[in-house]
Amino acid sequence: MQKFDTKQLNDVVNEAYEKIKGDDGGNNADYIPFLAKVPSKLFGISVCLPDGEIVEAGDTDYVFGIESVSKVPTAILAMQQYGADTILQKIGADATGLPFNSIMAILLENDHPSTPLVNAGAITACSMVKPVGNSDGKWKSITDFLAGLCGSPLVLQDELYKSESATNFNNRSIAWLLKNYNRIYDDPDMSLDIYTRQCSMGVTARQLSICGGTIANRGVNPVTKKKVFDAELTSKIVAMIASVGFYEHTGDWIFTSGIPAKTGVGGGIVGVLPGVMGIAAFSPKLDGSGNSVRAQNAIKYITNKLGLNLFG
Numbered sequence: 001m002q003k004f005d006t007k008q009l010n011d012v013v014n015e016a017y018e019k020i021k022g023d024d025g026g027n028n029a030d031y032i033p034f035l036a037k038v039p040s041k042l043f044g045i046s047v048c049l050p051d052g053e054i055v056e057a058g059d060t061d062y063v064f065g066i067e068s069v070s071k072v073p074t075a076i077l078a079m080q081q082y083g084a085d086t087i088l089q090k091i092g093a094d095a096t097g098l099p100f101n102s103i104m105a106i107l108l109e110n111d112h113p114s115t116p117l118v119n120a121g122a123i124t125a126c127s128m129v130k131p132v133g134n135s136d137g138k139w140k141s142i143t144d145f146l147a148g149l150c151g152s153p154l155v156l157q158d159e160l161y162k163s164e165s166a167t168n169f170n171n172r173s174i175a176w177l178l179k180n181y182n183r184i185y186d187d188p189d190m191s192l193d194i195y196t197r198q199c200s201m202g203v204t205a206r207q208l209s210i211c212g213g214t215i216a217n218r219g220v221n222p223v224t225k226k227k228v229f230d231a232e233l234t235s236k237i238v239a240m241i242a243s244v245g246f247y248e249h250t251g252d253w254i255f256t257s258g259i260p261a262k263t264g265v266g267g268g269i270v271g272v273l274p275g276v277m278g279i280a281a282f283s284p285k286l287d288g289s290g291n292s293v294r295a296q297n298a299i300k301y302i303t304n305k306l307g308l309n310l311f312g
Ligand SMILES: NC(=O)CC[C@H](N)C(=O)O
Pocket: 066, 067, 068, 069, 100, 101, 119, 164, 171, 196, 199, 263, 264, 265, 266, 290
């Protein structure tokens, strides 16, 4: 890994912010009505280094919907509770090459949810989270784990949760299709509700960068210094993120950015370079695959400018 000093990082983060804040491509997600109303101009970038130092620019305190970025914490939690091999058997670690909410992916993977980082696998992961059969207990496991990763508690965005619950018909089909294939390990409606709730958690770009920093720091939160998960799960979750973090555009993303990263339709993206940094960016306008335009450009700008790349 190329070394950089924090002054240089600070300059590059601010440069990225200034250059990219005027980019106006894309649109807010509107299939979840709440997300269509989030002010489009918001834009923040935050980097968390392994010593806990935070370097940031823009709207890093704004609380937005974590959405699919929440799939990463729950995947780690499920691996922590069951072991990585069980998650590989029961869910998988395969790229789908298809959109995040694809039903076709379940059929093509021969009845298999593929990976915990798409909707199907994430709903299955929620069904597996212990204590099975206990909705309140599962929710506590997930929210405690999220708080550990992010260094502070996240708060449910109630309006987002209601908006998403009222419109999540595709996800309901996924949950019951998985039930048909015995790939749901708890009540399907309850598992879907837990998934919908975790997607509706409010998070800031700073908290997301600390989450990335905890993964980059092999499970020890760089800010709170607390151990959140076992170090050997780092390579497993980073492999999953690298293979499917941008869904059908993951190859293009990793080719151009060099950093495994996971997106959410709330406009957040978290990237992880093990041993080097967690990086997050947030801005609501998305490209056609549901990935934030400004957040992508910001992270790419920073990794390319600093010569940071997982692969070479
Ligand atoms: N890509 C996303 O962020 C999608 C998450 C959203 N909650 C959904 O299930 O559709």
